[in-house]
Amino acid sequence: MTTTPSSAAGEPVVDSALAADHGLTGEEFGGLCDLLGRSPTCTELGIASALYSEHCSYKSSKIHLRRFPTRSRRVVHGPGENAGVVDIGHGWVAAFKMESHNHPSFIEPYQGAATGVGGILRDVFTMGARPIACLDSLRFGEIDGERGARMRHLVDGVVRGIGDYGNCVGIPTVGGETGFHRSYNGNILVNAFALGVCREDRIFTATASGAGNPILYAGSRTGRDGIHGATMASEAFDAESEAKRPTVQVGDPFTEKVLLEASLEAMRSGVVLGVQDMGAAGLTSSCFEMAARGGAGVDIDLDLVPLREASLTPYEIMLSESQERMVFVTQRGQEEAVVEILSRWGLEASKIGRVTDSGRARLTFRGRTVADMPVEPLVDGAPVYDRPAAPPADLRERQRVVDCEAPEDPLRALRSLLGTPELGDKTWIHRQYDSTVRSNTIVGPGSDAAVLRLKGTPSALALTSDVNPSYCWLEPRMGGRQAVAEAVRNLATVGAEPVGMTNCLNFGSPENPAIAWQLRECIEGMAEACRAFDVPVISGNVSLYNETEGEAVHPTPTVAIVGVIDRLEDIGAEGDLHLVLGCGFWRPGDRVVLLGCDSGEYGGSAYQRLLQRVEAGRPPAVDLEAEAALCALLRQSRRAGWLSGCHDLADGGLLLALAECAMARGIGLRGAVGCGPLALFSESQARAIVTVPAARTEELLAAAEARGVAAREVGDVGGDRLVLDFEGGTVDSAIGDLRRVWTEALPRAVG
Amino acid sequence: MKCGIVVFPGSNCDHDVYHVLSHVLEQETTFLWHQETSLEGCELVVLPGGFSYGDYLRAGSMAAHSPIMAAVRRHAEAGGRVLGICNGFQMLLETGLLPGAMRRNRDLRFLSVDVHLRVERDDLAWCSGYRRGDVLRMPVAHAEGNYVDTGEALDELERRGQVVFRYVNGAGRREPAANLNGSERAIAGICNAGGNVLGLMPHPERCAEEMLGNRDGLGLLAGAVAGGGRLGALAAAGG
Numbered sequence: 001m002t003t004t005p006s007s008a009a010g011e012p013v014v015d016s017a018l019a020a021d022h023g024l025t026g027e028e029f030g031g032l033c034d035l036l037g038r039s040p041t042c043t044e045l046g047i048a049s050a051l052y053s054e055h056c057s058y059k060s061s062k063i064h065l066r067r068f069p070t071r072s073r074r075v076v077h078g079p080g081e082n083a084g085v086v087d088i089g090h091g092w093v094a095a096f097k098m099e100s101h102n103h104p105s106f107i108e109p110y111q112g113a114a115t116g117v118g119g120i121l122r123d124v125f126t127m128g129a130r131p132i133a134c135l136d137s138l139r140f141g142e143i144d145g146e147r148g149a150r151m152r153h154l155v156d157g158v159v160r161g162i163g164d165y166g167n168c169v170g171i172p173t174v175g176g177e178t179g180f181h182r183s184y185n186g187n188i189l190v191n192a193f194a195l196g197v198c199r200e201d202r203i204f205t206a207t208a209s210g211a212g213n214p215i216l217y218a219g220s221r222t223g224r225d226g227i228h229g230a231t232m233a234s235e236a237f238d239a240e241s242e243a244k245r246p247t248v249q250v251g252d253p254f255t256e257k258v259l260l261e262a263s264l265e266a267m268r269s270g271v272v273l274g275v276q277d278m279g280a281a282g283l284t285s286s287c288f289e290m291a292a293r294g295g296a297g298v299d300i301d302l303d304l305v306p307l308r309e310a311s312l313t314p315y316e317i318m319l320s321e322s323q324e325r326m327v328f329v330t331q332r333g334q335e336e337a338v339v340e341i342l343s344r345w346g347l348e349a350s351k352i353g354r355v356t357d358s359g360r361a362r363l364t365f366r367g368r369t370v371a372d373m374p375v376e377p378l379v380d381g382a383p384v385y386d387r388p389a390a391p392p393a394d395l396r397e398r399q400r401v402v403d404c405e406a407p408e409d410p411l412r413a414l415r416s417l418l419g420t421p422e423l424g425d426k427t428w429i430h431r432q433y434d435s436t437v438r439s440n441t442i443v444g445p446g447s448d449a450a451v452l453r454l455k456g457t458p459s460a461l462a463l464t465s466d467v468n469p470s471y472c473w474l475e476p477r478m479g480g481r482q483a484v485a486e487a488v489r490n491l492a493t494v495g496a497e498p499v500g501m502t503n504c505l506n507f508g509s510p511e512n513p514a515i516a517w518q519l520r521e522c523i524e525g526m527a528e529a530c531r532a533f534d535v536p537v538i539s540g541n542v543s544l545y546n547e548t549e550g551e552a553v554h555p556t557p558t559v560a561i562v563g564v565i566d567r568l569e570d571i572g573a574e575g576d577l578h579l580v581l582g583c584g585f586w587r588p589g590d591r592v593v594l595l596g597c598d599s600g601e602y603g604g605s606a607y608q609r610l611l612q613r614v615e616a617g618r619p620p621a622v623d624l625e626a627e628a629a630l631c632a633l634l635r636q637s638r639r640a641g642w643l644s645g646c647h648d649l650a651d652g653g654l655l656l657a658l659a660e661c662a663m664a665r666g667i668g669l670r671g672a673v674g675c676g677p678l679a680l681f682s683e684s685q686a687r688a689i690v691t692v693p694a695a696r697t698e699e700l701l702a703a704a705e706a707r708g709v710a711a712r713e714v715g716d717v718g719g720d721r722l723v724l725d726f727e728g729g730t731v732d733s734a735i736g737d738l739r740r741v742w743t744e745a746l747p748r749a750v751g
Numbered sequence: 752m753k754c755g756i757v758v759f760p761g762s763n764c765d766h767d768v769y770h771v772l773s774h775v776l777e778q779e780t781t782f783l784w785h786q787e788t789s790l791e792g793c794e795l796v797v798l799p800g801g802f803s804y805g806d807y808l809r810a811g812s813m814a815a816h817s818p819i820m821a822a823v824r825r826h827a828e829a830g831g832r833v834l835g836i837c838n839g840f841q842m843l844l845e846t847g848l849l850p851g852a853m854r855r856n857r858d859l860r861f862l863s864v865d866v867h868l869r870v871e872r873d874d875l876a877w878c879s880g881y882r883r884g885d886v887l888r889m890p891v892a893h894a895e896g897n898y899v900d901t902g903e904a905l906d907e908l909e910r911r912g913q914v915v916f917r918y919v920n921g922a923g924r925r926e927p928a929a930n931l932n933g934s935e936r937a938i939a940g941i942c943n944a945g946g947n948v949l950g951l952m953p954h955p956e957r958c959a960e961e962m963l964g965n966r967d968g969l970g971l972l973a974g975a976v977a978g979g980g981r982l983g984a985l986a987a988a989g990g
Contacts, residue, residue: 163861167892168802170763254805258760346760432861434892436957437800439767442964453962455770568962578964 004038005369008314011042018042022049023235028383035377043314043363043370048378050228050281050319051288054544057382060510061542064520067527068537074499075536080293082123082206082277083196084538086500088564090457093203095129096195098137098465098502098560100543105190106237108248109157113190114165115251115323120194121169122277125260126326128204128267129196132438133452134166136176136192137465137504137558141185143421143749152750154188162192163432168253169260173433174441174450176465180421183469186237186548191504191541193465193560197454204267206276206286207329209294211357213273214335215287218342218349219259219325223308225249226282226321236509237548255324255347262345263326269341271334278325284318286327287361292379297358302365304352314365329355385510392514398474402616404602406678411731413611413681414655415741420610423652424745425663442568443581448490448648451581453568462496462563468651469554470604471619476518476555480525481622485685486650487561488533492631493646493688494581495571495638496563498533503540503559508552510544518555519544526557532624533631535561565638573641574693583647584664588718590644591697592671594654596630596687597710598679606652607681619683626686629707634688636703642696649687655680655724655731657689658714662722663739671715672725680726691717752976755783755793757823759814764800764836767956771972772797775959778976785817795832795975796823798839800892800954810853810895811841820846833948834877834975837893840940840950849941849950850908851900856893857933863892865965867929868939868953869919872912875946879977880970886923887916887967889953891932896952898934898941905935916940916951949975 012018019029022045032048033039040048054060070078076085076093083097101116117134124131138158143151166173171194208215226249266272274294276286283305291298302314312320328349330338335351342349356362363371392398407413417423430445442460443451449464466486472479488498503526508515530537546553565571572580579586602608603617637643649657654673662668673680692700697713704711715724722738724731754772758765765782773780783790785803790796803814814820820842827833827848835843843849856862865888873883881887900908908914916939920929930937932952940951955968 160860167861167863167894168761168763168805170801252805254761254802254807257763257802257805261760431864434861434863436863436890436954437763437767437892439770439957439960439963442962576964577962 003369005041005044005372007042008365008368008370011313011315014039014042014045019045024049024052028052036373041370043318044373046315046319047284047371047373050284051378052382055280056285058542059383060385060387060544061505061519062384063386064523067523069527069530070536070538072534072536075538076203078536078538079540082126084500084502085127085203086538087200088461088499089459089566091200092197092454092457093200094195094197094461094562095124095127096193096502096562097123097539098191098193098504098558099541100504100506101190101192102187102506102543102546104248105158106188109154110161111248111250113158113161115249116190116192117162117165118251118253118256118323119279120192121171121256122279124194124196125263126204126206126275126277127196128202129198130264131171131194131196132440133195133463134171134173134193135463135465135560136162136173138178139184139189139556140180141188142182143180155750158190159429159432165251165253167434169257170437172435172437172441174435174452175445175463178426178429179469181469181554183554186551187546187553189506189553189556191558193502195463195562204275205293206290207274207294208290208296208298208355209273211355213329213332213355214351215298215353215355216328216330216335216338216349217305217352218328218347220252220255220322221306221308222312222317222320223322224312224316224320227316227319236545249321249323251323258345258347259324259326262342262347266328266338266341269337271331271337272328273331274329276327278327280321282319282321288375288379290327290329291361291375297356297360297375298353299356299362300353302363304350306348306350314363314370387510387516388513389516389520390513391517398616399618400616402614404608404612404678406676410655410677410680411733413607414659414731415738416611417606417652417656418659418738418742419745421746421749422610423606423656425743426746427743428746428750442577447583448493449496451494458567458569460565460568462491462494462565464490465558465560466490467556467558468604469556470609470615472522472555472557474604474617474619476521477525478619478622479555480522480557481529482619482685483557483559484526484529484533485622485624485627487559488535488631489627489648489688491561491563492634493583493648494565495635496565497635498535498561498563500538501530501535501559501561502538503557505542506546506553506556506558507544508547515552522555522557526559529624532628570641571638574644580644582664583645583661585645585661585667585669585691585717586665587644588667589694590691590717591694592669592714592717593690593692593700593711594714595633595690595704595709595711598675598682598684600679600682601684602682605681605683620685622685629709630686630688633704633707633709637690637700642692642700643690644693645691647689649689651683653681653683658724659722659738661689662735663742666720666735667717668719668721668735669715669717670719670723673714674727676727677729752778752795753793754778754780754795754797754976755790756780756797756799757783757785757819759785759803759817761803761805762799762801764954764956768797768799771956771959772976776973776976783819785819787819788822790822790826795834796826798835798842800837800839803838803842811838811845814842815845824848827948830945830947832975835950836954836956837952840952841895843948843950848948849943850904851898853895854897854899855895856897861894862931864931865889866891866931866953867919867921868916869923871917872915875915875942876977877949877971877974878915879974884923886919886921888965889955889968890957891953893952896932896934898938900935908941911944913941913944914938915942915949
C-alpha cells in the first residue's frame with residue numbers, strides 16, 4: 001500500500017506554529033519534514049514531538065551520559081532496555097531501574113506518585129523479572145507554617161499514592177530517603193526504584209522481530225488520560241501548570257497486579273518473543289522502540305486498539321498514557337496461547353498489528369493511512385544537543401567559606417537537628433508502606449541499606465539510594481562523587497559488594513548554561529566514583545526542566561546501588577541477622593569503634609544548613625581511595641563475622657550517627673572522643689561507626705591499620721543514656737528524651 | 752497434611768504462605784485457582800493476604816463470591832480447617848464463616864508495623880505451639896483491620912471463647928496505644944464456634960524463619976498442619 005498519509009478528519013492543519021506548540025524547534029520541525037519528504041500529518045507530528053521530547057530522547061543529557069561506565073563482568077543488559085540487568089550469582093539475575101515522576105506528582109500528588117510506582121514496576125517485569133523490592137527517593141519543599149500547607153498536602157498525597165499502589169501490587173518498599181529544602185517549593189521530586197529477580201535464562205527484551213509476527217495489545221483500554229505526559233515532563237512549570245492536571249495519568253494497581261502475573265506467565269509459555277510496557281508516550285514509544293531494537297518495522301491498525309470511548313482520534317490513541325498496558329510480540333500463529341493466559345487473568349488482549357521488515361511504522365485508522373514514518377531515524381536519530389555550559393555567576397559567592405560557630409551546648413544542637421523533618425525519624429512514612437510482603441526483608445526501611453534474602457540461595461541483596469543536593473549545589477562534581485561514594489559505603493556497612501547502579505538525574509532547564517554545567521559536572525563526579533569503585537551504570541533516567549518561573553531545584557542526581565552479600569551465614573556469627581545488619585546498638589558490652597578521619601568540614605552540612613541557616617562553602621571532600629579502603633575494611637569485617645553492627649557517618653556527622661545507633665533500640669553508649677564540640681557535627685566522608693565484641697577489637701584494629709584506615713575506640717555499648725565526653729564538655733542525655741524529639745518531628749511537621 | 756492456598760486475582764501473600772508450608776514445614780502444598788470448584792482433597796485451606804479484586808467495593812467482598820468459595824464453605828461446615836490471613840480474614844467475614852466486619856484503620860492510613868499479640872486460647876490445634884497468655888510479635892500490613900461488631904455479638908464471641916488473638920503491648924497488657932487499628936476489644940484474630948475456621952489480620956507467614964529475625968508465626972502455621980484429621984474433635988477435646 002503506498003498511500004500518502006493524511007491527517008484524520010477534523011484534525012488541525014500541521015504547520016510550524018502547531019509544531020512549536022508541540023515543543024519542536026523550527027530546526028527540529030524542518031528536519032522532520034526532510035526526513036518524511038513532506039509535511040507530517042497531525043498524528044506524525046504528535047509522535048515526533050513525543051519521541052523528540054527530552055523525556056524520551058535524552059537530547060540534552062545524552063552526550064554527558066556517555067561518561068558513565070556501563071560494563072562489568074556482571075552486566076547482562078546495560079542502559080537501553082526497560083531496566084538494566086546484572087548477574088547476582090547462583091544462576092540468578094537482578095533487573096532494576098529508577099525513574100522520576102516529578103512533574104505529575106506536583107500537579108496531582110496521589111496519582112502522580114502512584115503511577116510512578118506502576119511505571120517502574122512494569123519496566124522491571126517486562127524484562128521477565130519478578131519485582132521484589134521498591135525504594136523511593138522523595139524531595140519536598142518547606143512544610144512548616146502557613147506557607148507549607150500545600151507542601152504538606154503534597155507529602156500526604158505522594159506517600160499515600162506510593163503506598164496504595166505498591167501495597168496492592170504486593171511489592172515491599174524497603175527503603176529510600178526523604179528530604180526537605182526550599183529549592184523544591186515549586187517542584188517536588190518523586191523518584192521510584194524497583195528491582196526484580198529471575199533465573200538468568202528467563203530474561204526478556206523489548207524487541208520486535210520476525211516479519212509477520214503478530215503484535216498484541218494487553219491490559220487496560222486506552223483513554224484520554226496522560227496525553228502528552230512525556231512532553232509535559234519536559235517543560236518548566238509556569239502559572240498555567242495547574243491546567244495540566246488532566247495530563248496526569250490515573251493508576252489502577254489491581255490491574256497492574258494481574259498484568260504482572262499474566263505477563264510473567266505468558267513469558268514462561270515460550271511463545272512470547274518481545275514485551276514492552278506502554279509508559280511515557282504510550283503506544284508511540286512502545287511501538288517505535290521495540291521496532292528500533294529489532295531493526296524492524298510495524299504495521300498497526302488503530303481501529304483494533306481497545307478504547308474507553310470510541311471518539312478517540314489516532315493522534316490521541318498514539319499519545320495516550322493510560323496506565324497498565326503492554327505490548328507483546330509472539331510467534332506467528334501462537335498469539336491465541338497468550339490471549340488465553342491473559343483472559344484467564346481477566347485481561348483483554350487483541351491483535352493490533354504485525355511486525356514488518358519495512359523499517360517503517362505504518363498506522364492506519366478507518367481505512368486511511370495516518371502515519372508512515374521511518375523508525376530508526378526517529379528513535380536513534382533524535383536530535384542531540386551539546387548545550388552551552390558555564391558555572392553559575394554566583395558560584396564564587398556560594399563557595400565562599402563561612403565560619404561555622406561552635407555550639408554552646410552540643411546536646412541542644414543535636415536535639416534541634418533530630419527535631420527537623422529532614423533528620424527526624426521517617427517511620428510516619430515507612431509505616432504506610434508494606435515493607436515485609438514477599439517475606440524476604442531482613443533489614444527494612446530506616447537503615448543504611450535494606451537487606452533482602454534471596455530465597456533458594458545463601459545470598460542476599462542490599463539496596464540503598466542516596467544524594468546530598470546541598471553538596472551538589474555547592475560543588476556539583478564533588479556532590480556527584482559523594483552520592484556514589486555514600487551509596488557504596490551504605491552497602492559496605494552490611495558487607496555487600498556493589499554490582500550495579502541506576503540513577504535519576506533531576507535538574508532544572510538545560511537551556512540555562514548554569515544548569516547544563518551542573519548536569520555535566522555532577523555526571524562527571526558520579527562517573528569518576530563509579531570507575532573508582534568499579535560500579536557500572538546499568539539503567540537510569542533524566543528529569544530536566546524541574547523549575548518554576550526560573551527557580552530551579554537543587555541539582556539532585558539520585559543514585560541507587562544494588563549490592564550482593566555472597567554468604568549471609570558468615571555475617572551472622574555475632575547474632576540475629578536483623579540485629580547485626582541493622583544500624584543500632586543492641587548488645588551491652590560491645591566496643592564502639594570509629595573508622596576514618598575528620599577534617600572539620602561544614603560546607604553544606606546539616607549543622608550549617610539547619611542550625612546556622614547558611615548554605616555556603618565547599619562540601620566535604622570525597623577521597624575515593626580512602627572510601628574504597630574503608631569499604632573494603634567493612635566488607636572484610638562483615639565476612640569475617642566480627643561486627644555486631646555498623647552505621648556510616650552522613651548528614652549531621654558523628655554525634656547524630658551515635659544518637660541514631662542509640663535510639664534504634666534504646667540502648668546507649670558511654671564514650672569519649674578527642675575533638676571539640678563543633679567537630680561532633682562535621683561531615684567529613686569515608687567514616688563509619690562499628691560495634692564489635694571486645695574480644696574482636698584487636699583483629700578489627702589490626703585489619704584497619706593494614707588498610708590504612710584510622711580507627712579509634714570510642715566507648716562501650718550499654719545503659720539507657722548517650723554519654724559522650726568531648727574536649728571541653730560532655731553530652732549526656734536519656735535516650736528516651738532524644739527519641740521523643742526524633743520521632744515527633746515528622747508527624748508534627750506534616751500535621 | 753495436604754494444604755491448598757487459594758489464589759484470587761490480587762492475592763499477594765500466596766507465595767509467602769506457600770514458601771512456609773512447603774519449604775519450611777515440608778507439607779504437600781498446592782495453589783487453588785479461584786475459579787475452580789474443588790479443593791482437590793486439601794485438608795487445610797488458606798485464604799491468603801492481598802487485595803483480591805483490588806478490594807474494590809469492600810475488602811474481601813468480591814472474593815467471597817468466587818466459585819471456589821462454595822467449596823471452602825462446605826469444607827468449613829464439615830469441620831475442615833480454613834485459615835484466613837489479612838485479606839483472607841476479611842473474606843471469611845464477608846462470607847459469614849466468621850462473625851463481624853472490618854472498618855478502615857482508626858487513623859485512616861495503611862499500617863505496616865510489627866505488633867504484639869496475646870494468645871487467648873491454647874486448646875485449638877492452631878495454637879498448639881503456644882500457651883495461653885504468650886505474647887507474640889508479628890507484622891501487620893493493612894488499611895482495613897479495625898474489627899467491629901455489635902455489643903451483644905462481641906459479648907457472645909467472648910463468652911464462647913472465639914477470640915484467639917488480641918493486640919497488646921510488649922508486656923502482654925491491653926492498651927489503646929497497642930491497638931493501632933482501633934479494633935473493638937483489641938481483637939486481632941477469631942475462630943468460629945467449632946474452632947476449625949480461624950481468621951487473623953497479622954501475618955504469621957512473614958515471621959516463620961530465623962533468618963528474618965522472628966519465628967513467632969511458625970507455631971501458628973505448624974499448628975495449622977498439626978495432627979491432621981478432623982479439627983472438630985481437637986477443639987472439642989480442648990473444651
